[in-house]
Amino acid sequence: MSALNLYDTATREVGVFSPLKPGEVSMYVCGATVQGAPHIGHVRSAINFDILRRWLTHSGYNVTFIRNVTDIDDKILQKAPQENMQWWALALKYERAFTQAFTALNVLPPTYEPRATGHITQMIELMQILIDNGSAYAPGNGDVYLEVRKLKRYLTLSRQHIDDLQPAADADERSKKDVRDFALWKAAKPGEPSWPTPWGAGRPGWHLECSAMAHAYLGESFDIHGGGLDLVFPHHENEIAQSEAAGYGFAARWLHNAWVTQSGEKMSKSLGNTLHVEVILQKVRGIELRWYLGGAHYRSMLEYSEGALSESAVAFGRIENFLKRATEILGKTPPISMSEAFTDAMNDDLAVPAGLASISENLRLGNQAITDSDASAIAVNASEIRGALSILGCDPFDSNFAGQATNDLTHALDGVIQLALKERAAARERKDFAASDSIRDGLLALGITIEDTAQGPRWSIMEKS
Template sequence: MSLRLYDTGTRTIRTFEPLEEGRVGMYVCGATPQAAPHIGHLRSGVIYDVLLRWLRRSGYEVTFARNVTDIDDKILAVARERGVPWFAVAEGNQRVFTSGYDLLGCLPPTIEPRATGHVPEMIVLMRRLIERGHAYASDGDVYFDVRSWAEEYGSLSNQRLENMRSQGEPPEARKRDPLDFALWKGAKPGEPTWETPWGAGRPGWHLECSAMATKYLGATFDIHGGGMDLIFPHHENEIAQSRAAGDGFARYWLHNGLLTVDGEKMSKSVGNVVLLPDLLGKARPAEVRYYLAAAHYRSLMDYTDAALGEAVSAYQRIEGFATRAAEVVGAGAEAAEPPEAFTAAMDDDLGVPQALAVLHEAVREGNNALASGDHDAVRERLASVRAMTGALGLDPLSEQWSRAGEDDLRPVVDALVAVALEQRQAARARKDYAAADAIRDGLAEAGILVEDTPHGPRWELKRG
């Protein structure tokens, strides 16, 4: 079965057929970094990383663009409140976003363009729209004329023009119609500006994505992604201005579900905004990634500590098998391909929950093989598990996760624990079980768990 994806534009699951065989162009709306990333931003980052990895594993060469909106009303408001330059707000928070993505194992985008670096492309796009009669300048602002594109406007969000309200971009007096949206915002005192033929000012939110997406992916490209909250007005406006200018723009529209906390929308006023450091106090980065990837990408996800705890336990079952199996048969290498059932699940609109069910069944079979001493079966299941977890960016034996959170003291700890275990084995050999238990209890108090296996004792750091 070939890859099939739910396309918001047609509201159907469609077979994915790229514009160019073997190549995929993918654009995802990235951060507006007026603050540090919360768990919803991180979920989006992990979701599109899973898609990126699956496309590449499916044999595609992917050009992945994820933008940064580094100039925006919210960024300017934060800068005024703190009394710092606007660019310091944007740059500082963007570094936190990047660090968060890296910590959760997200592969870097091919290009991460910033709005402020693409004003020339925006000017060209505005000129094309004005010349075609779909945009107009008004007292330093430039607006898109929605009614000039009335037959197609609203197709993505499935809305009728007559049922829409003003997009709320003052001053209304400068617009021909309340539905028109700003492509360019005229200069205001104290704000950064760039020169255009229609006056100095700064970009509108929607314009920048169209300009950057087509610059790096071409006038028509394959996939455009983002959160469901962006369908209207942001993505609707991207489509309107791009296609009105003559570009084909995105052929598939993917939208990930939003995230709530204990049933409520995240809000600073409510005080329920969950940031990455909050999660890392309860789980390791690989466990957080598992949690954020586990639900279907289009589903609404409600964060609770209990749900995170369940994900931690689930990942540790995978990790526990992989670690024990590697001690018995060696880490080996990933299988060339994941099992057919896993591939079928992922090809069916990125069915990660169904794919994880296949993964956990392989772990169960692998643990049974370990218990029975069937090394060939252990080796086969380990390769399969590594192929599946590798496709999801969760391979416990990968360099990133197997050494995650460790530092230069690991060799020292290894040596000290080895001495303690030798002393424990010697105590057991002379049947001094009280001394052996005392050594084991002392290690446990230090956060080191010892497990006796048919192949000798093994240890690991206590989780949490």
């Protein structure tokens, strides 16, 4: 079996993944700033890292997966009065919206999901270390800054040079020693929430929380730090700066997912071209949206289009249909197994598109096996498809997606349809095709499709398109 290779943003190379501790993987992924409803770009990121996590777990690692929630920041404070809410109520409202979206898309809950506001103590401890060792300074107005010129190295992840950066818009901060210095802690303005610190009351700067929380749950060094490509600078650079200045090793490997775009442009709140998960889920099922978003390579931009989404949903339906038929023929849910082709694809920096090609091959062979009534070939291909789908988080047998499959109503419905099919069979027997077709058309009008197979007619309920 091939070994897992992963890209590293820091080296810009794909290399063999070997964890710091054998058998254990520690992962920190930057989660949402809960200031609005999740759009499909947000959940794409979550899905990408969920696939990585599932693959690591499948590969035998014990994965500790931390994904934070940023529940205090400028935008949250700014939006709260607009929605006529307390900032903390707004934050929790959108945190729930994210959780709901993740559940609908079968994103596994993280091992732990720390909130920034719950880790002020750890942030103060970190700032104390940074001030004590001279890396940070408090000018006395309640702010605390990291002095970037003192760092041994800075901007190595994004490979920029400090003097080449465009001057910041807020460069007129007089209390900063250098305009590039960034805030660890922001002094509270009147009416803003604040927490007391030795340097004055205020609230966390954006970057500090991730350094503090990664340290709290994963220690001084951990295996993988992930997030969206747009976090490379400044967020991740500043996390590195804080953590390394404190003497920590921090992340051994950096993974960044690319964006969902529309007309070539990144989906973002400021552009107003966002597509909320909630809205898309009125068009396709969660499992289909996940199949679409997870199908692109995580480092490739995914150009959203409604056509591509619905095409993708149809393609997924074909796979589901095969699994359903295979299950009927085998008389049991096919067990999960992993094909070599899919394994190799995933080990090659999570080459999901190559993995999809292997699923297509399984599907073709599986359908052929149904035609040939070759039960063992049906079983092999169904199991391998299920195995691949389970890693992609799109296993239709997954209890997160099941539920709607079998219940008393379906059972009753089956009985009713069987009655109709019996009438239809009789009509076909006497070559009264007008009658048999009117039964089929009648069922179709109710959203029930009839297919005649070698094993007899089978029915299914049409999915919403």
